[in-house]
Amino acid sequence: MGAVSRIRSWFTGRPVTEATPAAGMEGANAAPRRGYEYGAAALSATNSQQAVSESQERLQILTQLHQAYLTCPWVSAPVDLIARTVTAGGLQIVYQTEEAGKKVPAEPPPVQRLRRLMRWVNPREDMVQLLRQTIIDLKLFGDAYIEVVRIAGEPVALYTLDATTMSVICDQHGEVTGYVQQLDGIRKVEFEPDEVIHISLDAPRGGIYGVSPAQKALLPVTAWLFTEATIKENFRQGDPPRVHVDLGSAQDTEVQQWREQYRVNNLGPKAVGTPVITTRKGEVNILDPRKVMDYLAASKQLRDEIIATFGVPPAKLGIIESGNLGGGTGEAQDKTFRVDTIIPVKALVLEKLNYHIVMLGFQIMDWAWEFGEIDYRDSKVVEEIRDMRLRNGSMTRNQYADEIGNPPVDGGDVAVLVDRQNIVLWNDMAAMSKAMIAAKTKGSNLELDPEADPEEPTEFQKAEKPAPPQMIAPPAAPGDDGTDPNLSPDDRPGGKNDATQGTPPKESVYGRDVRKLNESWERAYRVRRRQALNELPKVGP
Incomplete structure (x- = not known):
């Protein structure tokens, strides 16, 4: 333990180890481990020997992954997409409670200092940039490292560390005792366990290092690079067919001269369509036609294998294929992408940050960091x-x-x-x-x-259902008895030709209401007609 670590231990009152429990978590690592960790050094190996041997072996693999990121767009595009999607909503502090409707209390001083750290993490990066770089390293190399700078035990700055130059120092049981960064074989830095946050992906045999999707896709990435190189060379030469030429009994100098003329006259984009001319009965036979379409189909197949390793649907990378069975709609692919790829990365990064920064660094138990959610639905x-x-x-x-x-x-x-x-x-x-x-x-x-x-x-x-309004018949006009004045006295009600003479049949209540309503409307109609006739202008003398 260095002098700085001892001073920090005196201020905080706790030993500087990676597994230091926070308040309320005493006894979390009380019992030591007995099993061995895959990839950990044996008891006879020193920390320096372990770091040197691991750095040499891992450096070759990590360098290949970095070159694949720079040369293959189907490696860089999924990695960048995952990093941008995870951090799109930013980082926020959320009060943790299980009681529904509980009022959020005022932020205590530790939470205010934590919020200040979010606003300023280092002079070069902001919090979103730091997290995005961390996720890129995580998906490309399988491991990501964040340097934590502390004053009086509390984090005051965070920095990203190059994953290709970092090595984990641990015993044969996997207990981390420190970290080493070796750069260009000359510069070397040793870190205490609490000075570095190490985030690693899952590995099939466990171990102190993770396995990234880019490393799993290294074989199709290599094949894709050779395929693209073949396509480039094919187009550079104008996509010529492979031919067999029989020059008969030509001398070696004539054969060499013919080869040079063939390169000048028949190879290259400008020579497309130029015929092959021979003399002295020389024969030219095409061995195989052009295979650009086959190369493009192979490149497409390798592309799908690479992005499938990263768990990114084709539609999220701008690959739109109509009639692709099993592809699903854009919304279905987006949901699959978030559930299978984005949420696991969020949980992994937040678990490490909340434990090392929020809980151990600021001793905060009721508040936590969470990524903001963005509604991408239509x-x-x-x-x-x-x-x-x-x-x-x-x-x-x-x-x-x-x-x-x-x-x-x-x-x-x-x-x-x-x-x-x-x-x-x-x-x-x-x-x-x-x-x-x-x-x-x-x-x-x-x-x-x-x-x-x-x-x-x-x-x-x-x-x-209120009762319907009562129907009221309009009153009769003065002098109107309800009968037509043009009818003869015998046809009027009560006359000898009246159809209602004799004993009328028994009338129902419904029939009586209908008859009275009809008589009322007829009477009102006759009154209105008489009034309209009186209002007409008189014509003639």
């Missing part, structure tokens, strides 16, 4: 979902207004059920249910309540 889809929730009563009108930024209205906190014909308050659902059941069972042998009167309307029917 606005029409979002509005259709809100409208559906509003109609089925799972959302009130004021909740809808709050989501879109509109003010609330009176009565908007009551949920409603909207069907094809009616709008019913959820408070009246019990009465609505009874009314519908009563309507279905009326006239049958089923009775819900033997003591209830089936003819008496329910409370819902009384509230929602």
Whole structure:
């Protein structure tokens, strides 16, 4: 332990080790481990020997991965996409509580210092850049390292460390005792365990280092590079066919001269279509036609293998293939990408940061870092979902207004059920249910309540179906007895030709109301017709 580490230990009152538990986590690593870790050094090997041997072997692999990132777009594009998507919403501090509706308390001083660290992590990078670089190293090399600078035990700055030059120092059980950074074989830095945050991906045999998707895809990446190099050379020479030329008994000097003329006259983009000319009965035979389409198909197949290793759907990289069976819609691919690729990376990075920075660094247990979420759905889809929730009563009108930024209205906190014909308050659902059941069972042998009167309307029917207004016949005009003045006395009511003479049949209540209504309308019609005739202008003398 160096002098700086001892001073830090005196200020914080705790030993500087990677597994130092935070407040409330005592005893987390009380029992030592007995098993051995794959890739860890044996007891006879010193830390320096371990670091040197590992750095030489890993440096070759990590250098190949870095070159693949620079030369193969199907390696760099998925890695960059994952890093941008994870950090698109930024980093935020969230109060952790399991009680629904609990009010968020005021931020204590440690949380305020943590927020200050988020605003300034180092002079060169901001928090989003640091996290994006960390995720790029994680997906490309399988390991990412963050240097933590502390003052009086609390982190005050964070820096990214080059993953290709970092080595983990540990014993044969995998217990980390430090980190070493070796650069160009001359410069060397040793870190204490609490000065570096090491994030690693899963490995099939475990170990202190992770295995990245880029390393798993190294074979198809190499094949893709050779395929693209072949295509480049093919197009550089103008895509010539492979030919066999028989020059007969030509001398070596003539053969060499013919080869040079063939390169000048028949190879290259400018020579496309130029015929091959021979003399002295020389024969030219095409061995195989042009194979550019085969090369392109191979490049496409290798591309799909590479991006499948990273777990990125083709549509997320701008690869649109119509009629591709099993490809799914853009929304389905986006959901698969987030569930299978983005969420695991978020959880892995946040777990390390919250443990080393929030819990160990600032001793904060009720607050945590989380990545902000961004809704990428189409606005029409979002509005259709809100409208559906509003109609089925799972959302009130004021909740809808709050989501879109509109003010609330009176009565908007009551949920409603909207069907094809009616709008019913959820408070009246019990009465609505009874009314519908009563309507279905009326006239049958089923009775819900033997003591209830089936003819008496329910409370819902009384509230929602008011009685119709009473029909009032218009009064008769003065001098109008309701009969046509042009009729003869015998045809008028009571005359000898009146059809109603004799004993009339018994009239029902409904028939009487219909007859009186018709007589009222006829009387009103005759009065209005007489009035209209009187208002007509007189013509002639």
